[in-house]
Amino acid sequence: MKKLTLIMLTVVFSTISLTAIANGTLSCSTPWAKSVPVHLVERKVVASSQNGIVLMEVEDIFFNPTDSRCEGVYKFKMPPGAFASGFWINTDEKEWVKGEIRKIAEARKIYQTITSRLIDPGILEQKDDEITVRVFPIESKKKVGIRFRYFFAAHGDKDRLVFNFPIGFANSITPDEERRARAEPVPARLSFVATLFDADSIVAAEASNDQVKINATGSLCNLSLSAESALVDDLSVSYRTGADEKISVVPCKSPDGSKYSLIRARNIEYPKVDDVCRVGIIVDGSGSMGHRNKERALKAITTISAMPKVEVELFVAANGDLRRVEASELQKMEFYGNTQWDFVSTFPADSNYAGVILITDGDNLNAKHLQTLWRKTSRRPVQVIYLRQAYSRALAVMAENFGGCFFYGKATAQDQLPVALARLIDVLSNNPFLVLPGDRKVMPLFGSLSDAAYYVLAFKTGNYSLKTSTGKDLVSFDIADNMEPREVLPWFGGIAGRQLIKQLEANEQTPEVMQKITELGLRYGQTTDYTAFLAVPEEIAMMHSDAMNPAYLAMFAAPNFRQSRQQARDKACFANQRVLMGALEMFCMDTNFKDPETGKDISETLGSLEHDLYTGVFKIDKLVELKYLKSMLIPPETDCEYRIIGNWMRSGLVACMVHGPVDEAKPSIEEMVKQYCAENNLNFDDFDLPYELYGGYPWSVSLEWKLQQHLLIRLFFKFML
Structure with missing residues (x-):
């Protein structure tokens, strides 16, 4: 499927987490330094749950202690299956600017246009269960805030429902050199408040943190936690329901009069099968x-x-x-x-x-x-x-x-x-599948029938059932006219639209399906593969009214803008390469490159990274798996591909197949080969590469496979003798 992307513009952020419990960490880059840390000042979390489906709002405030304006990168890991539904940004310590939903291509173009002029917007992307926000500029000695909302659901664990709230952080950042010398991390304030509702009543509620205040009565459970610390763990809350029902149905009515059925299925028992x-x-x-x-x-x-x-x-x-x-x-x-x-x-x-x-x-x-x-x-x-x-x-x-x-x-x-x-x-x-009146099958909005499954459907009377593939009923239940609907908060109606989006996401992404998902995302204000949030401060929007006007987007590829945009992509790609080179150095320091069976030196292939000297390809995902990279690098362009040219343990170098290597960004391909030959005692005349075919931008045509192999095989032959 296509990359799931959420864009929200305001100020430039993108995410990097420090540890398994560090979530929502911001790091900055300046023209002189990369990954300058910015410390968290305050985190506010508010959550509301209806029968296991949760709307959670996170507000993070960061302070830039440096003397430089910088570009920030922020990441937040959401629970599995979550999706974002709102975004705000605060860059002046006064007013929060709300993001509006737009088609993703339109939002990207506006963002790129404004950032090329070096003034305030931001971009937020969602891939799987992680969101990334980029912000520029973060002014020196100023605070910047981001706020976002997302939906997720509790999962089942035997007889309990478990809510995993990712509220943890690890503030290893110090505000000044004096404190940094003493290695004293800065504490941050945490405020967490949640209200959980369950129609089957809440019994024996408990939390992983004994400092959490719990007040549970009947169907309501109120939770609160306040802390000031440099290190806070994620929070897990669980409870049993008073009624041990396999199926829980809650008719709901939103303020606009729309009616829905919230259906929760869990602990489904399957019939024993005697056949093999x-x-x-x-x-x-x-x-x-x-x-x-x-x-x-x-x-x-x-x-x-x-x-x-x-x-x-x-x-x-x-x-x-x-x-x-x-x-x-x-x-x-x-x-x-x-x-x-x-x-x-x-x-x-x-x-x-x-x-x-x-x-x-x-x-x-x-x-x-x-x-x-x-x-x-x-x-x-x-x-x-x-x-x-x-x-x-x-x-x-x-x-x-x-x-x-x-x-x-x-x-x-x-x-x-x-x-x-x-x-x-x-x-x-x-x-098993949930079968609606009329024999229509639907998939869960959250979870699965092997754990706990949630459905939010337009209210319709009739007989519903969970059936096996052979048509055998596992559970059957009725939704009747006389069921009194529960008044729910306005946010609840939007997730009924998500049920439709999820059904469409599972289909082949034809133009018709993509258009329908886009329409639903715009209608319900939710991020999809094709929609995103755009938030631009009012004064910035006025300054860049041409970019905000959709008519301007047709002129988006003007030559001067293409040049500035390309320079920004070059910088981002070279930053990725520096991170990758650092990870490779650490990996090599920790790894014994002796084959345990033969004793043979396997350093040429970098062991488990399986580096291919002919093509330069290696397993970058292994560096993520082994924790040398915190996550996969986010390429600034779709075609970016990172390879290792030569033997890394000797004089090899990391290079992008679009932008080239960091140290060779200026020279042409011909000049680069000359330099490589001089450093490795090779005869430049032995290389009969068609340099004229590589075009003005040194690495652009190296994307073509034949030319790429032509170059790389020549460069590597020394190491294969």
Whole structure:
């Protein structure tokens, strides 16, 4: 699926978290320094819940202690499945400017136009469950504030509902050199207030922090926490419901008179199946599935194969081919090559499987591939076992329409892999769906039926049921006219629109589907792949009325603007490369490059990074997995691709295939090759590269594969002798 993006303009921010509990951290860059820390002064969090669905508002205030105006980068990690629904910014310590929803392309153009003139706006992006805000300028010795809202839902844990509030921070920043010398972090103020409502009543509410004040009576629970500290943990709150119902239905009425049904399904019991459950398991055999991912895949297969009355048939997908294998053969196989999914069309259509499990790291997987596999198996469920440690909302939404997605990292972190996989097999063999009056199936807005699932639907009387793939009723319930609706806050009506958006997000993104998602995002004021928030202070908007006028957008690509925009992208790309070089240095310092079996030096390939000296490609995601990078680098341009030219342990260098290397940003390709030859005792005349084909911008044509290989193979031949 397309990258899920949320843009909100005001001042420039983008996010970087310090530790697992540090959330909503701001760092700055100036013309003289990168990643200058800006300390958090205050965080205010307000949350409101209706039967497990939460609207949470976070307001963060930061102070720039430096003597320089700087550009800021802010990140915030939301709970899985969350989506943003509001944005404000404060750059003058007085007035909060509210963001308005716009088409994403329009918002981006306005943002880029104004920032090219070096005056105030900002951009906020959402990818999966993380939002990133960029702000410029943050004035010296001034405060800057960001505020945003998002929706998420509680998850089920046996008989309890659990709310994970990501309110933690780690303020390792000091306001001045004197304190920095004493390594005294600055405390920040935290204010947290939440009101939880549950129609089934709230029993035995508890919090992970014993300083939280809890006042629970009947269906209401009020929570509050105040603290002043440099280190605050995230907060987990849970409770049991008074009625142990599998299905909870709350009719709701918003202030505009609209009526909805909030349906919560949890702890669904599946009927015991006496017959053997045949499962087809497809293992992604591409190069990115080697090492740890292969170990995870084998562990999942072993766990499933050991379950009673489960019969497993294994397939491996590699190099565009799909073939049947035995478990012993799979263990000996070497995973390599690119990820290709055309093989799904060759899956045996006549096999009588209860469902299919696809074990992968998700590279290049899209809804069309899952849909093809789903159809090949006569619309039996396709469950994805996703091996990366990070949650992917895009994959979760995409997979839900065809069976579901199991996040391996979550289960292993909680040491519950056998239990979680057994639940997956239950779901696979039953393939439950909520069926509305008229036999229309819908997918959950939040969660899944293997845990706790939430639906927000337009109020309609009739019989509703959870059914298995064979049509057997698991739970059946009625919604009647005489059910008294509960008055809810205005924010609640918007999430009914999100239910429609989520249904559309799971489909193939045709122009018609994209247009419909855009319309719903604009109507309900929510971020989607195609909509974003734009917030520009009034005085800035007046100064740049030409840019704010949609008619101006057609003139957006004027040459002088293209030049300034390109310079900004160059800077951002070179900053990424510096971060990457630092991560590589730390990785090499910590790594023993001796093969444990042969004793051979494997430093040329950088061990688990699997650096290919011919192409320069290496596994940058391994640096994230091993915590040398906090997150994947955000490229300033879609085509940016970072590679290592030469042997990194000798004189290799990091380079972008669009912008080139940091130290070689000015010279042409010809000059760069001359310099490289001089440094490595190579004969420049041996290189018969067609330099004239590379154009005016040194690295632009190096995106073409043939020229790219022509250059790189020549540069690397020294190291392959």
